[in-house]
Amino acid sequence: MRKKQIAVWTVVIVPVAIMLAVLPPNHYLYSMLTFVGIYALAATGLEMLMGYGGQISLGNGGFIALGAYITAILSQHGVHPVLIFMIALIGSALVAFIIGYPILKLEGYYLAIATLGFALLVQALAISMFPLTGGSSGMSVNSLTVFSNSLGERGYFILAWVIFGVGFILARNLTRTRTGRSLVAIQSNEEAASALGIYTGKVKLQIFVVSAMYAAASGFVMANYLSFIAPDIFGLALSVDLVVMSLLGGHGVIYGPLLGSFVWVLLVETTHSFKDYKILLTGAALIVILLFMPKGIYGILQKRFFQRRKV
Structure with a gap:
């Protein structure tokens, strides 16, 4: 297991370390890798909900939007960024707790549709609440500053990856706790898990709240990095992208x-000239993954490198 971890981290850390040492502070690659960190953070929260808990969700884009708009609104009122971050997490957790209690009683496609409805509702509210959110025109976000200096590309890159690193460690530890083992049991057979004394409803609600907090943290970084947000950024495509x-x-x-x-950010950037067909390409990518890569990239690496060494 340790060899697998070293191999996976080497794929990411070595190129990043070289980039930090060689590239100028405002190079384009900083922007691309900043988005990798932002999306990886939100996708990690979704993975705990879907991959470990077995709960289908198309609503995490709504929680990203919630975190982003809380960040934008509070930043315009001069609230300290650390306090904004905490409010975004707590606010999203409360919303997730309120809506999670009823909708997590649903299963399968019904749950997916319910969470999708939440994402669309947040987007609709962002459009309709014009005095507060700027409506469809969007709103600006006051830039983060450190010692009265605004963060540049390198600063936001570091911020995104530090928050992702903390989130990854917490998620990795959570999967090894009793809650993590309960999630795996629920995914395998919820009735059997309940018979073993696992409070399935409570565990599913807990991981739903945690997933929402990860998405809100992603929204916090995204809003600060973009310095401007609008409802179009948080549409259905964002939630589907996270699933992909x-x-x-x-x-x-x-x-x-x-x-x-x-890989997804790299693919999107290299196919930027086909952005008008992004939804079509996303759907095609999802079909290819489900048919030919059911275990994803990690499964391919495991089959080709790790298992081969045991033979």
Whole structure:
């Protein structure tokens, strides 16, 4: 297991370390890898909900939007960024707790539709609440400052990856706790898990709240980095992209979101000239993953490198 961890981290850390040492502070690659960190953070939260908990969700884009708008509104009132971050997490957790209690009683496609409805509701509220959110025109976000200096590309890159690193460690530890083992049991057979004394409803609600907090943290970084947000950013495509990143990296693998986000952002950037067909390309990618890569990139690496060494 340790060899697998070293191999996965080497794929990411070595190129990043070289980039930090060689590239100028405002190079384009900083922007691309900043988005990798942002998406990997949100996808990690979704992976804990889907990959470990077995709960289908298309609503995490709504929680990203919630975190982003809380960040934008409070930043314009001069609230300290650390306090904004905490309020975004707590606010999203409360919303997730309120809506999670009823909708998590649903299963399968019904749950997916219910969470999708939440994402669309948040987007609609962002459009309709014009005095507070700027409506469809969007709103600006006051830039983060450190010692009265605004963060540049390198600063936001570091911020995104530090928050992702903390989130990844917490998620990895959570999967090894009793709650993590309960999630795996629920995913395998919820009735059997309940018979073993696991409070399935409570565990599913807990991981739903945690997943929402990861998405809100992603929204916090995204809003500050973009310095401007609008409802179009948080549409259905964002929620679907997160699902694709989770599946692409490896379903049920904590390293999956990192690998999936890295590859997905790279694919989106290299096919930028086909952006008008992004929804079509996303759907095609999802079909290819489900048919030919059911275990994602991590599964391919495991089959080709790790298992071969045992033979």
